[in-house]
Amino acid sequence: MATLSTETNTFSPVPTGLRNYEDYFLRHGTATQDPPNLMTEALHVWRSRGAARDWTITESLSAIAEPAGRTTRAAYAALKEEILRDLRAACPVDIVLLQLHGAMAAEGCDDCEADVVAAVRAICPEAIIGVALDCHCHLTDALLSQADLVICFKEYPHDDASARAEELFDLALRAHDGEISPVMALFDCRMVSLFLTKQGAMLDFVAKMKATEMEPGILSVSLGHGFPWADLPDAGARMLVVADSDMALARGTAVRLGRAFFDLRHHLVPNYPDLQTGLDRARAALSGPVVLADMSDNPGGGAPGDAVHVLRELLAQGVTNVASGLYWDPMAVRQCENAGEGAEIQLRLGGKTEPASGQPLDISGRIMRIISGLGQHLGAGLEPLGTMVWLKMPGDIDLVINDLRTQVYHPEAFEQLGVRLAKKRLIVVKSLFHFYGPFSAIASEIIFCATPGRVNPNTGLIPFTRRDMNFWPRIGDPFAQAGKPAGAASVSKLNRLEDSR
Numbered sequence: 001m002a003t004l005s006t007e008t009n010t011f012s013p014v015p016t017g018l019r020n021y022e023d024y025f026l027r028h029g030t031a032t033q034d035p036p037n038l039m040t041e042a043l044h045v046w047r048s049r050g051a052a053r054d055w056t057i058t059e060s061l062s063a064i065a066e067p068a069g070r071t072t073r074a075a076y077a078a079l080k081e082e083i084l085r086d087l088r089a090a091c092p093v094d095i096v097l098l099q100l101h102g103a104m105a106a107e108g109c110d111d112c113e114a115d116v117v118a119a120v121r122a123i124c125p126e127a128i129i130g131v132a133l134d135c136h137c138h139l140t141d142a143l144l145s146q147a148d149l150v151i152c153f154k155e156y157p158h159d160d161a162s163a164r165a166e167e168l169f170d171l172a173l174r175a176h177d178g179e180i181s182p183v184m185a186l187f188d189c190r191m192v193s194l195f196l197t198k199q200g201a202m203l204d205f206v207a208k209m210k211a212t213e214m215e216p217g218i219l220s221v222s223l224g225h226g227f228p229w230a231d232l233p234d235a236g237a238r239m240l241v242v243a244d245s246d247m248a249l250a251r252g253t254a255v256r257l258g259r260a261f262f263d264l265r266h267h268l269v270p271n272y273p274d275l276q277t278g279l280d281r282a283r284a285a286l287s288g289p290v291v292l293a294d295m296s297d298n299p300g301g302g303a304p305g306d307a308v309h310v311l312r313e314l315l316a317q318g319v320t321n322v323a324s325g326l327y328w329d330p331m332a333v334r335q336c337e338n339a340g341e342g343a344e345i346q347l348r349l350g351g352k353t354e355p356a357s358g359q360p361l362d363i364s365g366r367i368m369r370i371i372s373g374l375g376q377h378l379g380a381g382l383e384p385l386g387t388m389v390w391l392k393m394p395g396d397i398d399l400v401i402n403d404l405r406t407q408v409y410h411p412e413a414f415e416q417l418g419v420r421l422a423k424k425r426l427i428v429v430k431s432l433f434h435f436y437g438p439f440s441a442i443a444s445e446i447i448f449c450a451t452p453g454r455v456n457p458n459t460g461l462i463p464f465t466r467r468d469m470n471f472w473p474r475i476g477d478p479f480a481q482a483g484k485p486a487g488a489a490s491v492s493k494l495n496r497l498e499d500s501r
C-alpha cells in the first residue's frame, strides 16, 4: 500500500518539487506510525484490517504536497520509482491498495494516477489493484483500464476517507477470494464546478448514490467531482459505477445516475458574490462572527495563499474586529521570529508568489504569539500548520501568517494561538469549503465569496485550451450542444469575460 497525493492546478506557474512533499508530508514506509491525515487515513485502515487477518503488509511511500503547479519531472520519477521498487521487493503480492488523489499532473505526464497504476499492473499483472481517490479527481479510461477497483470520497468537505478505505478493502478482499468480478463504467456529466455535499440537493444526491449501492449487482458508486483548474481533456464531473461482472448494468447505472446529477445542476451551485457584495453582506449582518471565505486564494486548489486583496479592501473600508488567515509568507514569518513575541513590526505582507498573488501590502502590528508544530483537524485527520504567527494590527485585526502553504480547515488554526474567534465581527478564511463544518458551529453567517484570485469559483470562466469547452456552467445544456462546433462568437465572449475579471 502507498499514498501519492497532490492536486495539480495546471494554470499555476508554481512548480511542485520534492521539497514541497517534504514540507507537507513525506514518509518512506512509516506513515502509519504518525497520526492519520486525510490522505493517510486509508493506510491506517488497511494496516489494521490486514493485521487482523495476519496478512503480510508492505507499506511503501506516503507523499503529499499542497496543491500548486505540476510536480517536477525529477520529483515524480523519484516518488513513482520508490513505490515500484518497494512493490518489486514485496512480490508476489495478492492485493495492491493505493490512496491517490486523482488530479496529479507532472511535467511530461498529465495523468499520474493512471501512469502509476499501469506501472504497478506491469509488475504484478495478477494482483487485485484497488485505488481510493479524492472526489476532486479526473476519472479517466486509462486509470480504469489498469485498476480492478476505483472508489472516490463521497463527501466534500471530505470526512469519509476511512469509510471509503474500508469499502475498498472489503471489495478488494471479495475480488481476491473470487466472490465478485468488478467491472467499471464512467459517464461524463459535462459539468465543471464545485459541489458541497453537506446541504440541499447534493446531500440528497449522496444519499441516492448510497441507495443505488444497495441495488442487486451494484458494488460501488462514486461521483468524481473533477478538479476544475486543470487544463486537461478529462477535467470535469464523471459518474463511476462498479458492478459485479455485468458491464451493461455498470454502464446503464452510470448513465442513469450521471443524468440525474446533471438534471440537478441548477440546484447544486449558488451564485457566489464578488468581494464588494460579500463585504456589504458581512457589514449588514446584525451579529457576528460572520465568516467570509476568500475562495479564490485557497491553497488547497493550487492558489498561492499569499494574496492580500481582501485585507487591502478591509483596511480601505475601515473594517475593524477581524480575524483572517492563513497568509502564507515564510519571509514575514522569519522577520517575526527575528523580532520576537511582543515586538511591534512593519511587514510587507504577501503578494510574492505568482501573478494571482497581486501586490504585497505594507502593514504594521504587534506580534502576539509564534508557535510551531501544531496541526488542525480535517475530518478525523490532523493536517500540519508549520510555524504560525499571530499579528495584531490596529483596529483589532488579528492575522495568522504561516510558513506552510495550507488552507484553513478548522478554528484551531486561530484559536491555538489565542485568537478568540467568537468575539470577532468578521472572520476571513482562505479556503473553499473544507472549513465549513467546524466554522458553522461558531458563525452567525457564512459567505462564500468569489474574491479575486487563482481559483475563482465561477468555473464557467476557466480559460481551458485542452478541454472541450462544451460544459456546464459555461453552456446551459452541453448535451443539447454536443456535436455542434464551438463557434467563434462563444469563444470571444469567454475572452471578454476573462478580461472583465
Ligand SMILES: [Zn+2]
Residues within 6 Å of the ligand: 134, 135, 136, 158
Ligand atoms: Zn478534494
